Amino acid sequence: MPFSLLKYGLNKDYPFEQNADLPAPSALKSHYDVVIIGGGGHGVATAYYLAKYHGITNVAVLEKGYLGGGNTARNTAVIRSNYLTSEGVKFYSESVKLFQGLSNEFDFNIMYSRRGQLTLAHSDAAVRGFRQRTEVNKHFGGKTELIDPQQIRELVPTLNMNPADQPVLAGLWHIDGATARHDAVAWGYAKGATQRGVELHQLTEVTGVTVEQGKVTGVETNRGKVSCGCVVQAVAGMSSVVAAMAGIRMPITTYPLQAMVTQPVKPFLDPLVSSPALHCYVQQTGRGELVFGGGSDPYPLYSTRSTMDLKESLLAHAVELFPFMANMRLMRQWGGLTDMTSDYSPIMGLSPVDNYYLDAGWGTWGFKSTPICGKTMAELVATGKVPELIEPFAMSRFDTFRQVNEMGATAASH
Amino acid sequence: MKIINCPLNGPRNSSEFVHGGELREMPDPNNCTDREWAEYVFYSDNQIGVITEWWLHAPSGYWFIAERHTGSDEILRTYDPSEIFTKRVEFSAKAESSQSEEITA
Numbered sequence: 001m002p003f004s005l006l007k008y009g010l011n012k013d014y015p016f017e018q019n020a021d022l023p024a025p026s027a028l029k030s031h032y033d034v035v036i037i038g039g040g041g042h043g044v045a046t047a048y049y050l051a052k053y054h055g056i057t058n059v060a061v062l063e064k065g066y067l068g069g070g071n072t073a074r075n076t077a078v079i080r081s082n083y084l085t086s087e088g089v090k091f092y093s094e095s096v097k098l099f100q101g102l103s104n105e106f107d108f109n110i111m112y113s114r115r116g117q118l119t120l121a122h123s124d125a126a127v128r129g130f131r132q133r134t135e136v137n138k139h140f141g142g143k144t145e146l147i148d149p150q151q152i153r154e155l156v157p158t159l160n161m162n163p164a165d166q167p168v169l170a171g172l173w174h175i176d177g178a179t180a181r182h183d184a185v186a187w188g189y190a191k192g193a194t195q196r197g198v199e200l201h202q203l204t205e206v207t208g209v210t211v212e213q214g215k216v217t218g219v220e221t222n223r224g225k226v227s228c229g230c231v232v233q234a235v236a237g238m239s240s241v242v243a244a245m246a247g248i249r250m251p252i253t254t255y256p257l258q259a260m261v262t263q264p265v266k267p268f269l270d271p272l273v274s275s276p277a278l279h280c281y282v283q284q285t286g287r288g289e290l291v292f293g294g295g296s297d298p299y300p301l302y303s304t305r306s307t308m309d310l311k312e313s314l315l316a317h318a319v320e321l322f323p324f325m326a327n328m329r330l331m332r333q334w335g336g337l338t339d340m341t342s343d344y345s346p347i348m349g350l351s352p353v354d355n356y357y358l359d360a361g362w363g364t365w366g367f368k369s370t371p372i373c374g375k376t377m378a379e380l381v382a383t384g385k386v387p388e389l390i391e392p393f394a395m396s397r398f399d400t401f402r403q404v405n406e407m408g409a410t411a412a413s414h
Numbered sequence: 415m416k417i418i419n420c421p422l423n424g425p426r427n428s429s430e431f432v433h434g435g436e437l438r439e440m441p442d443p444n445n446c447t448d449r450e451w452a453e454y455v456f457y458s459d460n461q462i463g464v465i466t467e468w469w470l471h472a473p474s475g476y477w478f479i480a481e482r483h484t485g486s487d488e489i490l491r492t493y494d495p496s497e498i499f500t501k502r503v504e505f506s507a508k509a510e511s512s513q514s515e516e517i518t519a
Contacts, residue, residue: 240459240460240461241460241461241462244459249453249457249458250457250458250460251452252458253435253458253460254460254484298432298433300433300460300484301484301487302462302484302485303486303487305487307415307416308415309415309416309428309429342456398452398456398457399448399452400448400452401448
């Protein structure tokens, strides 16, 4: 037995208090320079970069549940940048680069694991789309290739090359594709932010936003009123509901997305495999479990319930891709909420209310953008200027019909 | 599977239906501003509560209206659109002038 453990065993004080990664809960102050609504990955990442790069530490992150307990814990932890538009590829590539250095930066293992991501084409149209994505990605320095069925067989020998009578014609092989532990990303950012003086208030629900003369001046919470210089809203899955408190209407529709995980087995699947035509993506975690996700539910809903019919069709497609999986057992299944925009790009930046910044519309692409999102939102808050990287994602793009059409690039088609 | 009560065909499996979005009033396409049109096509309330929305029963090609709670997924009522739309909606676009109009994007 290590002596330190023995020491803790004989200690009268609860050792957790001295060694905690996060400080103990404190009272809410009456004023903060920045209030961040939502203590998920995006919220704490924004707080972290505000403190680290801009020296702004009078910041409160208000979370109605617990740290990283919302959609940060419900996504399937895919990291990739093989998108379709130049705006998207530039943005997500920066995110992948930041992810690669996070464990070192935090001194905390986020279990980042670069596996490569393979997207399957089952039609000539999909092959043409992949060709375009390959070239766009290469142009911006990404590592993406179009590969043929023989190469796919070598990469994933267990894959059925003719699933559901839709032969695999080609694959989009994204070498930078990766996965990481999503909880750890939120924990790492929260630890780094609180060490620099940011306050994280869990079980603190924002119930109202005070707007005076078109400018946000404070928020109401279940623990009292707080005045603030500015507000960042980072509440994936509840964007329209929270924005409505500030009187903002958004171009978002919220759908559930269902996923599940099997019992652990020996490692056999290195890359992350997805098939847009079969509405299914599969990956094996470091523990050996297989994680599946599909497309969003067919109609809008604010509920994370599961439905038999969607689970059934998702599993049927997964078994088509990897037939031997029919004998495996499911361990868990769950749903998350996806704030879908009509062009499948996020909504970031300014809002119609002064000093109220939006980080919303994260549909099914929120986790993979956590670091770059935190960094650019922090820059926006600190300088008041919209960083070039997120300019195309302004909400006002819908008013001028300048959408950033990322529709062809979702891992499971929607 | 969830059962939806179609006003024309009775209770059917939800897989036979296609969601058509929240019912909203269309501004006059010939006279509204770009912002008003964007508001109509892209923006939505998207709140938790009872909403009125379009549904299509795909096998019979029949559109109807449902009142559904977006938190509990409970369908309170389904009815024929004739309850709301008492006369035909005309979509007459301006034939020629729309092309000469400058796009203000």
